[in-house]
Amino acid sequence: MVKKLKRLTLKKQAEMALREMIASYRFTPGKWINVESLAKELEVSRTPVWQALKDLEKEGLVTHTPKQGIRMVQMTLEMAHDLYTVRGLLEGMAGRLAVENISPGTLKRLEAMLKKQHQIIQGQDVVEYSKSDFEFHALIYDSCGNWLLKELLENIKHRSRPFVCDITPILPKLYGDHIKVVEAFRNRDSARAERVMKGHNKRMQHQIELSRLS
Secondary structure (H helix, E strand, O other), rough: OOOOOOOOHHHHHHHHHHHHHOOOOOOOOOOOOOOHHHHHHHHHOOHHHHHHHHHHHHHEEEEOOOOOOEEOOOHHHHHHHHHHHHHHHHHHHHHHHHHHHOOOHHHHHHHHHHHHHHHHHHHHHHHHHHHHHHHHHHHHOOOOOOOHHHHHHHHHHHHOOOOOOOHHHHHHHHHHHHHHHHHHOOOOOOHHHHHHHHHHHHHOOOOOOOOHHO
């Protein structure tokens, strides 16, 4: 007999809510998080909120300072540069592998996202673009066919959340990269998919370098 699925625990619900807040840039890097206020907002006790934050701390998203509290991690430009260096290599591999594994359904979802991203670019909505970008890359990870590579990339993607960099000047180019990688998937061109994904991350590294100089 199949066991019934258990309802999500309060801790898990709190964690999901916190992840959504982080994705929406509710907490800026370095900002202190008021656990009591969050508990009231989520209508739970402080315990599940603290438990959820502890899990996020293990992922490097928040940091706890004894007798002071908990706050969002503040990633330096150097740390972000290192992150995108590694991410570029792994995403290049994921793009190449996804060419052989991507399903027609996933390809259609990526194409639908491109239409949505085009509208977002017109409005220069960086927050909405970041959300859509997260989902776009997640579909590529899902399609790579390698569980370990997917796990590593998801972790790296989550670790990039505390980093804030003005990508407004390069939004059209980032979107253009997305178009090119979908074309590579459609044409079963693994070499191009890998090249575009690596270049996509190189573009971010260049933007980070410009931020260093400003």
